Each structure stands twice: as C-alpha cells, then as structure tokens.
Amino acid sequence: xxxxxxxxxxxxxxxxxxxxxxxxxxxxxxxxxxxxxxxxxxxxxxxxxxxxxxxxxxxxxxxxxxxxxxxxxxxxxxxxxxxxxxxxxxxxxxxxxxxxxxxxxxxxxxxxxxxxxxx
Numbered sequence: 001x002x003x004x005x006x007x008x009x010x011x012x013x014x015x016x017x018x019x020x021x022x023x024x025x026x027x028x029x030x031x032x033x034x035x036x037x038x039x040x041x042x043x044x045x046x047x048x049x050x051x052x053x054x055x056x057x058x059x060x061x062x063x064x065x066x067x068x069x070x071x072x073x074x075x076x077x078x079x080x081x082x083x084x085x086x087x088x089x090x091x092x093x094x095x096x097x098x099x100x101x102x103x104x105x106x107x108x109x110x111x112x113x114x115x116x117x118x119x
Contacts, residue, residue, distance in 0.1 A: 003041060003099050004030060006106060013109045018088045018116040021081075026095070026107060028076040035074025041099040043068050045080050047091050047111050059086050088115035 016022050028036040044062040048055045061067025061080060069079045078095070094108040 009105045026078045035076035037075045039075035041097040
C-alpha cells in the first residue's frame with residue numbers, strides 16, 4: 001500500500017546537546033492508530049540554519065546512507081542516528097519520504113542545540 005498523503009507536515013521540535021550522539025524514533029501510524037509500513041520508502045532528514053532550497057545543509061541522513069533505519073513489527077518505526085556533529089543554536093529540519101516517485105514531508109520543526117561545556 002502506498003504511503004498516505006498528508007495536508008501538512010507534523011511539527012515536532014527536537015532538542016539536543018552539542019556534541020552528543022542522539023537517536024530519535026518516530027512511530028508512523030494513520031488516523032486510526034494503524035501502523036504505516038514505510039519500509040519501501042527512502043527517508044531523508046535534513047538540518048539547516050534556515051529554510052530554503054539554496055541554504056546549505058548542516059547535516060543530512062538517510063536510509064540509503066545508514067543514518068536512518070526502519071524497524072518495528074509493522075515496519076513503522078523510523079530511527080534517526082545523529083552523530084553529534086552539529087553547531088549550537090536554533091536550526092530547522094524536515095523528514096521526507098520518497099516512494100514510487102512521490103515525495104511526502106511528514107515531519108518538520110525546530111532543531112535546538114544547546115552549547116556544550118565539555119568539548
């Protein structure tokens with residue numbers, strides 16, 4: 001079954017501590033809490049200083065690069081592994097799913113990074 005379209009991406013702000021390795025997990029379900037199987041999609045998360053196509057990415061991870069995996073009995077848990085190599089400050093991100101030539105952005109928000117004390 002193809003991935004469902006959404007009218008607008010969900011907004012979820014993420015908070016991290018500079019230099020820390022992080023793992024975020026997102027569980028994909030429909031309006032009736034049924035799992036959405038995302039195992040056939042290429043999933044990419046991009047972090048930037050501000051929105052815009054010409055703004056260079058600070059970090060990009062994907063299922064093809066190994067930074068994002070899909071797990072769970074319903075193949076509906078998306079795990080993002082961040083290596084800690086991102087600057088402190090208020091950044092933005094989004095998570096796109098590409099399947100059968102369709103691109104759907106399911107998640108977006110602020111990515112707030114607190115400055116580390118110990119380097």
